[in-house]
Amino acid sequence: MKASNSLWKEQLSAKMPESLAREIDIFETEVALRKQGKLDERLFAETRLRRGIYGQRYDNGQRHDGRKVQEIAYPSGKLTKGPNTMWDAPGMQRIKIPGGGLNAEQLETLADLAEEYSDGIAHVTTRQDFQLHYVHIDDTPTLMRRLAAANITTREACGNSVRNVTACPYAGVCPDEVFDVTPYSRALSRFLLGHPDCQNFGRKFKPAFSGCSQHACGLTNLHDLGLIAVKRSENGKEMRGFEMYVGGGLGAVPYQAKLFDPFVPPEELLPLAQAIARVFARHGEKKNRNRARIKFLIQDWGIEKFKEVVLEERKNLPPDPRWTDYLKDAEQFQEAPLRPGGEWPSWASEAFERWLRTNTRPQKQACYVVVTVALPLGDITANQLRSMADIVRRFTKETVRTTVEQNFVIRWVSQSDLPELYNALQFVGLGEPGAGTIIDIVTCPGTDTCKLGISSSRGLAAELRKRLAEKSFQFEEPVENLHIKISGCFNSCGQHHVADLGFYGVSRKIAGYAVPHFQVVLGGEWEHNGGSYGLPVAAIPSKNIPEVVARLTDRYAANRSSGESFKDFVKRIGKAELKAVLENLARPPADPSDRSFFSDWGDPREYTLGDLGTGECAGEVVSAIDFNLAAAEREVFEAQVAWENGRVEQAGKTAYQSMLHAAKALVKVEFPNISDDPDQVVSEFRTRYYDTQKFFDPFAGGKFANYLFDAHQKSKEPYTIDSSRYLIDEAQLFIDAAHSCNNRMGTPASI
Amino acid sequence: MELQHVNVKLLVKNPQEVDLEPLIPVFHGWIQDQVCEELLLDVADYRHVYAGPGVVLIGHECNYSVDNTDNRLGVRYNRKAVLDGSNQDRLKQAVRAALTACQRLEAEPRLEGRLHFNGQEIEVFINDRLVTLNRDATREAVRPDFQMFFQKLFRGSEYSLSYGSDPRSLFAVCVKASQTFSVADLLENLTS
Numbered sequence: 001m002k003a004s005n006s007l008w009k010e011q012l013s014a015k016m017p018e019s020l021a022r023e024i025d026i027f028e029t030e031v032a033l034r035k036q037g038k039l040d041e042r043l044f045a046e047t048r049l050r051r052g053i054y055g056q057r058y059d060n061g062q063r064h065d066g067r068k069v070q071e072i073a074y075p076s077g078k079l080t081k082g083p084n085t086m087w088d089a090p091g092m093q094r095i096k097i098p099g100g101g102l103n104a105e106q107l108e109t110l111a112d113l114a115e116e117y118s119d120g121i122a123h124v125t126t127r128q129d130f131q132l133h134y135v136h137i138d139d140t141p142t143l144m145r146r147l148a149a150a151n152i153t154t155r156e157a158c159g160n161s162v163r164n165v166t167a168c169p170y171a172g173v174c175p176d177e178v179f180d181v182t183p184y185s186r187a188l189s190r191f192l193l194g195h196p197d198c199q200n201f202g203r204k205f206k207p208a209f210s211g212c213s214q215h216a217c218g219l220t221n222l223h224d225l226g227l228i229a230v231k232r233s234e235n236g237k238e239m240r241g242f243e244m245y246v247g248g249g250l251g252a253v254p255y256q257a258k259l260f261d262p263f264v265p266p267e268e269l270l271p272l273a274q275a276i277a278r279v280f281a282r283h284g285e286k287k288n289r290n291r292a293r294i295k296f297l298i299q300d301w302g303i304e305k306f307k308e309v310v311l312e313e314r315k316n317l318p319p320d321p322r323w324t325d326y327l328k329d330a331e332q333f334q335e336a337p338l339r340p341g342g343e344w345p346s347w348a349s350e351a352f353e354r355w356l357r358t359n360t361r362p363q364k365q366a367c368y369v370v371v372t373v374a375l376p377l378g379d380i381t382a383n384q385l386r387s388m389a390d391i392v393r394r395f396t397k398e399t400v401r402t403t404v405e406q407n408f409v410i411r412w413v414s415q416s417d418l419p420e421l422y423n424a425l426q427f428v429g430l431g432e433p434g435a436g437t438i439i440d441i442v443t444c445p446g447t448d449t450c451k452l453g454i455s456s457s458r459g460l461a462a463e464l465r466k467r468l469a470e471k472s473f474q475f476e477e478p479v480e481n482l483h484i485k486i487s488g489c490f491n492s493c494g495q496h497h498v499a500d501l502g503f504y505g506v507s508r509k510i511a512g513y514a515v516p517h518f519q520v521v522l523g524g525e526w527e528h529n530g531g532s533y534g535l536p537v538a539a540i541p542s543k544n545i546p547e548v549v550a551r552l553t554d555r556y557a558a559n560r561s562s563g564e565s566f567k568d569f570v571k572r573i574g575k576a577e578l579k580a581v582l583e584n585l586a587r588p589p590a591d592p593s594d595r596s597f598f599s600d601w602g603d604p605r606e607y608t609l610g611d612l613g614t615g616e617c618a619g620e621v622v623s624a625i626d627f628n629l630a631a632a633e634r635e636v637f638e639a640q641v642a643w644e645n646g647r648v649e650q651a652g653k654t655a656y657q658s659m660l661h662a663a664k665a666l667v668k669v670e671f672p673n674i675s676d677d678p679d680q681v682v683s684e685f686r687t688r689y690y691d692t693q694k695f696f697d698p699f700a701g702g703k704f705a706n707y708l709f710d711a712h713q714k715s716k717e718p719y720t721i722d723s724s725r726y727l728i729d730e731a732q733l734f735i736d737a738a739h740s741c742n743n744r745m746g747t748p749a750s751i
Numbered sequence: 752m753e754l755q756h757v758n759v760k761l762l763v764k765n766p767q768e769v770d771l772e773p774l775i776p777v778f779h780g781w782i783q784d785q786v787c788e789e790l791l792l793d794v795a796d797y798r799h800v801y802a803g804p805g806v807v808l809i810g811h812e813c814n815y816s817v818d819n820t821d822n823r824l825g826v827r828y829n830r831k832a833v834l835d836g837s838n839q840d841r842l843k844q845a846v847r848a849a850l851t852a853c854q855r856l857e858a859e860p861r862l863e864g865r866l867h868f869n870g871q872e873i874e875v876f877i878n879d880r881l882v883t884l885n886r887d888a889t890r891e892a893v894r895p896d897f898q899m900f901f902q903k904l905f906r907g908s909e910y911s912l913s914y915g916s917d918p919r920s921l922f923a924v925c926v927k928a929s930q931t932f933s934v935a936d937l938l939e940n941l942t943s
Contacts, residue, residue, distance in 0.1 A: 133795075381820070
């Protein structure tokens with residue numbers, strides 16, 4: 001805890017908005033009450049989450065050090081900040097940046113906080129937020145005060161609340177946008193922050209804005225509430241409005257958002273969002289958090305009923321002046337440049353040319369460009385943040401935003417300033433080319449700091465980035481423009497579903513030992529606001545993933561048709577053939593003494609998800625359960641191929657069968673005479689693995705088992721294109737969970 | 752002026768020859784054996800960041816790192832927890848911790864003898880802006896403490912102090928001795 005914590009409150013009292021100051025005082029009191037044992041740990045956990053204070057890996061007081069599980073002897077002993085979360089354990093502070101918009105002072109504040117309370121690094125997330133890691137809970141009230149003094153809040157950055165309202169970072173300057181969504185996204189963000197109707201959700205709620213439907217920048221398809229700018233003519237007058245989408249989301253099973261209304265006029269934007277929030281709070285699932293996102297409510301009701309209930313709720317809302325107060329200035333809103341627009345640089349070095357090609361894009365305002373500052377793995381140092389502040393002051397009116405690709409964009413740069421700006425960025429290590437290309441890999445924190453991480457997404461991203469950067473001069477443009485996105489687990493924080501090459505962490509057992517793997521997800525679409533989601537092709541050991549990337553990109557470069565996107569290429573070649581290309585990479589290492597497969601990228605500790613299997617590395621010995629789970633995995637892949645070929649019914653049935661087979665594989669360990677009767681398989685699975693919680697994921701609980709129970713219950717119903725698609729994802733996750741369960745059980749090879 | 756959260760960085764010789772990758776298993780080993788006085792928790796790898804914190808061994812009371820901030824590679828001790836005692840006590844504690852870590856790294860076979868203190872340059876930061884703003888007044892206020900401490904550390908040998916000029920930066924001083932010292936020499940000077 002910082003020595004100066006008690007002094008900051010007085011120091012900043014005149015600088016903090018009163019509402020934020022009051023909020024932080026309340027939180028500080030709650031911290032004190034919790035330390036005195038006067039506030040329940042569950043209540044405290046939710047209250048800190050709603051202030052953006054998240055747990056981090058090993059905060060349960062245990063850490064596998066590569067040899068054994070170490071109990072971590074924190075000085076505060078058994079004091080907790082939530083169930084099974086030790087008080088002194090370092091945590092993560094998420095900081096909301098609506099629409100990613102920042103000014104220079106805010107950059108400097110973030111720099112100071114990264115240095116004083118974290119490890120000198122600020123991390124940009126895939127939702128335009130910042131995260132600071134390794135923060136002590138005792139420092140958080142002061143940290144929040146310093147943010148509040150810079151007009152930044154952490155309120156509702158985590159927890160069951162309205163999360164950061166994201167928006168296209170090119171809003172206002174993109175040549176293809178319908179209109180600038182910035183004032184609307186800011187108004188919605190202000191309106192929903194702390195709104196009483198948003199305090200009783202069963203899960204989080206994520207809004208996003210986009211200025212157009214064709215680009216990716218807003219990713220509205222994968223949000224709970226997505227808003228795309230549209231215009232229409234009424235009586236000869238051009239009217240602004242929004243296509244409103246609801247119920248999108250990634251997570252374990254990704255859902256495409258459904259169109260709620262093709263044209264919501266601006267004056268209805270806030271009240272409709274409020275009505276949706278009320279309906280979600282009232283009717284959304286509360287007990288089973290695995291089905292508590294609004295997408296499940298919409299799936300259960302259907303979009304028509306959902307819309308009907310929301311519109312009914314809308315009628316009952318008491319009028320609120322905030323719904324329209326902001327509108328009088330919204331149409332006039334525009335940022336301005338600092339320097340006069342100039343000519344495109346006439347001379348350039350090879351390096352500068354390359355940077356210009358990948359890191360700049362024209363604005364709709366002539367003679368100005370947007371410059372992308374690519375951050376490796378979304379990380380930036382305190383000194384670089386201060387340099388960014390200097391640079392945006394020098395060249396612009398502090399028009400800088402974060403992006404969902406974990407970068408910065410500097411807007412309103414005069415073309416003639418580009419050489420000078422490039423030099424300034426280069427001087428502080430922020431002038432790397434390759435923004436938005438294959439080397440600009442998006443990744444969640446993964447096993448580095450996330451409690452849910454299964455594999456090292458950042459370790460893999462760093463390795464891929466290094467290897468691809470070495471080859472980047474050789475890439476043809478179609479390969480260079482591919483997107484790689486990595487999540488450390490099935491929860492999709494790295495947005496792997498909308499990548500050309502997506503990866504998410506899973507574990508598998510090889511020769512009795514847990515081995516970090518990644519599922520390879522192909523066929524996602526980044527454009528069109530995350531237009532379609534990829535599906536898993538194969539689970540490959542982490543250490544083989546660079547070879548996966550090399551083979552797939554080589555194949556694409558060699559066999560693509562003219563102008564063919566990677567998504568279309570995958571569709572044309574077929575996943576079965578691409579899977580065959582990767583087949584031998586999924587196998588265990590030929591040399592059993594090669595231990596490199598048993599640790600993850602950037603982490604030399606022997607990999608574990610808990611207790612390792614105890615057997616010696618046994619070469620080719622494979623247990624029956626491994627064979628059976630592999631068979632289930634083959635089936636789910638067949639289901640995927642069937643779905644892609646339009647055989648929806650067969651896809652659904654095969655996916656369901658694959659779950660049954662995986663369940664049976666586990667049941668067979670305890671009950672070798674289990675029959676093929678689905679009712680018996682499900683019943684035995686429930687008794688032996690669900691009721692005993694043996695199948696429970698350490699964090700997701702019984703979520704994946706419920707996928708089986710639901711599928712079994714609905715197995716007589718016809719499958720639709722959506723339901724079979726969801727079932728394929730659920731089946732893959734169920735099988736992944738069966739592998740994890742098998743790892744935890746340490747099943748002997750003889751079974 | 753009370754100096755809390757003292758950071759000490761010992762600049763290394765031939766920084767271009769130091770490969771940070773082997774540090775990762777080394778630091779994991781320190782956690783396995785809990786070799787330091789402080790509680791050691793985790794390792795953070797920031798090698799991908801330009802002029803960044805390098806590889807950081809995260810602890811509860813402190814962090815250890817081989818840090819490349821400002822493109823000056825050094826073994827850094829970052830005291831996070833408050834310490835009782837005088838400013839001399841706190842400077843001594845941080846310098847000793849940095850020296851001990853450096854000594855351990857110099858002897859670490861996995862680093863192949865490539866990491867060595869350059870014998871002359873030590874940076875001291877105070878990681879708390881409110882108490883120690885990077886201003887002339889702070890320099891004046893802490894000068895007697897620094898003089899007393901470095902007189903002892905360098906056994907009366909001459910040294911120079913230089914300060915960073917950006918008022919936004921942490922209060923920092925770079926101390927350069929006129930002659931070279933080994934880590935063992937400096938540790939001995941601290942205890943004598």
